[in-house]
Amino acid sequence: MTIQHAAVDVVIVGAGAGGGITAMTLAERGLRVVCLEQGAWVIDTDRPHASLDWEWTRQAQWALSPNVRRRKSDYPVETDDSKAFMWNAVGGSTNLYTGTWPRYRPSDFRKGTEHGLAPDWPISYEDLVPFWQKADEDYGISGVAGDPAMPPDQTAFPSRPLPRGENGRLNAAALDKLGWHWWPMPTSIIADPYRGRPGCNNSSACFAGCDIGAIGNTAVTHWPRAIAAGAELRTNARVERVETNDAGRAIGASYIDTQTGQRHFQPASVVVVACNGIGTPRLLLMSKSERFPNGLANSSDQVGRNLMHHTLGFVDMWVDAPTESFMGAIATPIICEEFAETDVSRGFVNGITLHFIRQQGAGFQALGAFSNNRAPWGKGHHEHFRRHFGHGMTILVYGDDLPHPDNRITLSETETDSSGLPAAKLDYKPSENDRRLSDWGLERAVDVARALGAFDVKVNNLRDASGHYRPNAWHLLGTARMGKTADMSVVNAWQQSWDVPNLFIIDGSVMTTGGAINPTSTISALSYRAAENLADRFAIAARGASMLA
Amino acid sequence: MAGLDTDTQGVLLARVVDAIIPGDALFPSASRVGVSEKLLERGFRTIGPDFAGRLDRALGLTDAASDEAIAAALAAWEARDPAGFEDMLTIVYLSYYEALPVKSAIRALGHDYHDTPQPGGYRMSAFDPANPHENPQHRRGAYVPTDDVRPVDWSALGDLGKRVG
Numbered sequence: 104m105t106i107q108h109a110a111v112d113v114v115i116v117g118a119g120a121g122g123g124i125t126a127m128t129l130a131e132r133g134l135r136v137v138c139l140e141q142g143a144w145v146i147d148t149d150r151p152h153a154s155l156d157w158e159w160t161r162q163a164q165w166a167l168s169p170n171v172r173r174r175k176s177d178y179p180v181e182t183d184d185s186k187a188f189m190w191n192a193v194g195g196s197t198n199l200y201t202g203t204w205p206r207y208r209p210s211d212f213r214k215g216t217e218h219g220l221a222p223d224w225p226i227s228y229e230d231l232v233p234f235w236q237k238a239d240e241d242y243g244i245s246g247v248a249g250d251p252a253m254p255p256d257q258t259a260f261p262s263r264p265l266p267r268g269e270n271g272r273l274n275a276a277a278l279d280k281l282g283w284h285w286w287p288m289p290t291s292i293i294a295d296p297y298r299g300r301p302g303c304n305n306s307s308a309c310f311a312g313c314d315i316g317a318i319g320n321t322a323v324t325h326w327p328r329a330i331a332a333g334a335e336l337r338t339n340a341r342v343e344r345v346e347t348n349d350a351g352r353a354i355g356a357s358y359i360d361t362q363t364g365q366r367h368f369q370p371a372s373v374v375v376v377a378c379n380g381i382g383t384p385r386l387l388l389m390s391k392s393e394r395f396p397n398g399l400a401n402s403s404d405q406v407g408r409n410l411m412h413h414t415l416g417f418v419d420m421w422v423d424a425p426t427e428s429f430m431g432a433i434a435t436p437i438i439c440e441e442f443a444e445t446d447v448s449r450g451f452v453n454g455i456t457l458h459f460i461r462q463q464g465a466g467f468q469a470l471g472a473f474s475n476n477r478a479p480w481g482k483g484h485h486e487h488f489r490r491h492f493g494h495g496m497t498i499l500v501y502g503d504d505l506p507h508p509d510n511r512i513t514l515s516e517t518e519t520d521s522s523g524l525p526a527a528k529l530d531y532k533p534s535e536n537d538r539r540l541s542d543w544g545l546e547r548a549v550d551v552a553r554a555l556g557a558f559d560v561k562v563n564n565l566r567d568a569s570g571h572y573r574p575n576a577w578h579l580l581g582t583a584r585m586g587k588t589a590d591m592s593v594v595n596a597w598q599q600s601w602d603v604p605n606l607f608i609i610d611g612s613v614m615t616t617g618g619a620i621n622p623t624s625t626i627s628a629l630s631y632r633a634a635e636n637l638a639d640r641f642a643i644a645a646r647g648a649s650m651l652a
Numbered sequence: 653m654a655g656l657d658t659d660t661q662g663v664l665l666a667r668v669v670d671a672i673i674p675g676d677a678l679f680p681s682a683s684r685v686g687v688s689e690k691l692l693e694r695g696f697r698t699i700g701p702d703f704a705g706r707l708d709r710a711l712g713l714t715d716a717a718s719d720e721a722i723a724a725a726l727a728a729w730e731a732r733d734p735a736g737f738e739d740m741l742t743i744v745y746l747s748y749y750e751a752l753p754v755k756s757a758i759r760a761l762g763h764d765y766h767d768t769p770q771p772g773g774y775r776m777s778a779f780d781p782a783n784p785h786e787n788p789q790h791r792r793g794a795y796v797p798t799d800d801v802r803p804v805d806w807s808a809l810g811d812l813g814k815r816v817g
Binding site (some may be wrong): 150152153154155156157158159162163208209210212213216217218219220227228229247250251252253254263264265266267268271272275276279282283284285286287294303304305306307308314315425427429430431440441443444445447450451452464465466467469470477478480481482484485489492493505507509510532533534535536537538539570571572 | 671672673674676678679694697698723726741742743744745746747748749750751752754755758761763764765767768769770771772773774775776777778779780783784785786787788790791792793794795796797798801802803804805806809810811812813814815816817
């Protein structure tokens with residue numbers, strides 16, 4: 104028997120960045136909000152960094168991939184094509200991201216105009232500026248204003264930058280020598296106390312989140328406010344369907360309490376899906392019905408398609424000077440946006456950025472950091488370790504991958520989660536443009552290593568021996584994209600489903616293109632914009648009318 | 653060899669992990685810091701309940717194997733099954749470098765490497781606005797404003813959208 108709950112204004116599925124911002128915004132505007140999250144709260148003291156075995160634990164129980172850690176709150180991702188990373192809990196994947204916070208650039212929203220291998224967004228850079236500013240304030244962003252590689256909108260940061268460290272200084276000098284752009288990386292990690300959170304203590308282990316709350320995780324930055332404003336958050340609540348009525352409107356969400364197995368139904372006037380670029384299309388496809396036989400909001404057949412991860416590759420380099428490679432927030436040194444815009448003379452469209460990052464603990468460094476340049480087993484082990492440990496730096500090369508309809512999320516026919524619901528199936532192959540872009544970017548990173556006089560350089564293009572590219576898929580974008588017309592997109596400019604107008608999608612799956620940088624700042628800005636619009640015009644949404652009218 | 657079922661087998665496994673990470677004047681050997689036991693336990697949990705048996709079969713060693721035979725067996729495994737060997741090696745390396753004596757040895761090299769990154773964190777010099785390698789003084793960098801985005805001609809570049817795997 105299913106437990107029926109009292110109707111609310113909005114039910115949100117997923118308590119990550121999009122869900123947290125939406126819940127806070129709507130509740131603070133007086134709407135009755137329930138959020139359903141299949142994970143639980145993360146207890147900061149459960150994180151591994153204060154344990155001697157922190158490096159092992161981080162690769163096991165705290166692995167970025169749900170397929171490795173296999174927690175009950177996770178669902179598997181059937182794939183041979185990428186290592187899809189996510190976290191299912193209050194705060195979502197902001198529980199274990201690096202907090203890297205650059206903004207998309209104006210041309211990212213106009214790729215249809217620029218080259219036509221991806222569509223234009225239905226909104227512009229300028230539409231998001233006020234919402235990036237809100238995100239910066241609420242997360243607490245550290246950085247330096249005045250970057251000439253970006254429009255002059257980011258005039259101040261709530262926090263001064265984190266320590267640059269030897270990594271930042273050495274690479275800045277190398278980029279000066281090359282005559283290339285560099286700038287301190289903006290991050291959602293605060294250097295000093297801010298809104299009750301302590302400043303970062305440079306512990307180096309941000310990939311498993313932050314024990315002290317210095318990193319902007321929506322479980323810390325947004326959920327306390329949402330709950331104080333009256334939002335109800337139900338954890339261990341795994342949504343299996345968004346339900347619809349005969350008129351084709353969403354009427355609420357059916358979910359399973361993963362602790363008891365009890366089924367529930369939460370009715371609502373408006374449904375918001377905020378489950379990330381894999382979870383959102385999975386839920387929409389699981390919500391198929393007689394009226395929506397191809398899945399909910401999918402008359403365009405675009406749900407699950409156009410998956411983007413970014414092209415990724417690593418260049419590890421080791422120099423004679425000490426680099427403090429085991430201390431400091433991992434991704435905070437600097438970013439180079441010299442090559443972020445399209446220049447077809449390079450042989451491809453779109454751009455790349457270079458991110459200068461740190462190499463974490465001794466075990467990870469002995470295993471070869473990000474390039475598998477491990478200390479050999481046997482007699483030469485300690486000699487290699489002595490030479491390399493504390494002298495390494497890494498350049499992460501991000502490229503803007505093209506959306507492709509065959510890069511997609513579907514439902515697995517063979518794997519299920521712990522509730523018996525179908526797992527997600529992920530297919531992803533880079534395009535010719537992606538490959539050229541990635542290779543070219545890796546060559547530029549090697550140029551930096553040469554400018555530094557590195558004594559050892561290793562490139563990891565994330566391809567296996569057969570040439571199969573298997574990226575670390577930190578970013579899950581594009582699978583319910585926004586567009587100008589209903590035939591080639593899933594949601595409109597207000598992140599409202601074209602097919603089911605009282606259904607909204609508020610997460611990275613709506614992104615039309617991926618940019619060449621980390622997306623959480625832009626996912627957050629989009630979430631503020633969509634949520635504020637929903638609050639402003641809730642009556643329109645509740646009666647199932649178009650926000651475009 | 654089937655793990656640590658007998659003293660003899662435990663001694664052989666210790667010799668195997670020491671062949672992977674031997675000791676020297678500063679660093680202890682892997683077996684001295686308990687890597688054998690952690691290898692079996694973590695292999696059991698993450699690779700499978702039959703991990704000890706797999707290890708046994710992969711190496712094919714007798715209790716009386718010489719040091720040279722152990723090294724040769726490891727090299728043969730690495731060549732035959734790189735992925736399986738890498739999984740084992742990952743456990744050995746991470747188990748070794750979490751040991752307190754190893755962390756002490758790293759500090760003896762002159763690195764301020766802590767036993768755990770939290771709760772103390774690391775002391776680093778604060779951002780220095782006067783340092784041009786921390787606070788950029790250059791004016792390099794550019795972007796294309798929204799209204800200036802124009803079509804580019806990539807017609808000579810081939811089928812850029814083709815999936816290539």
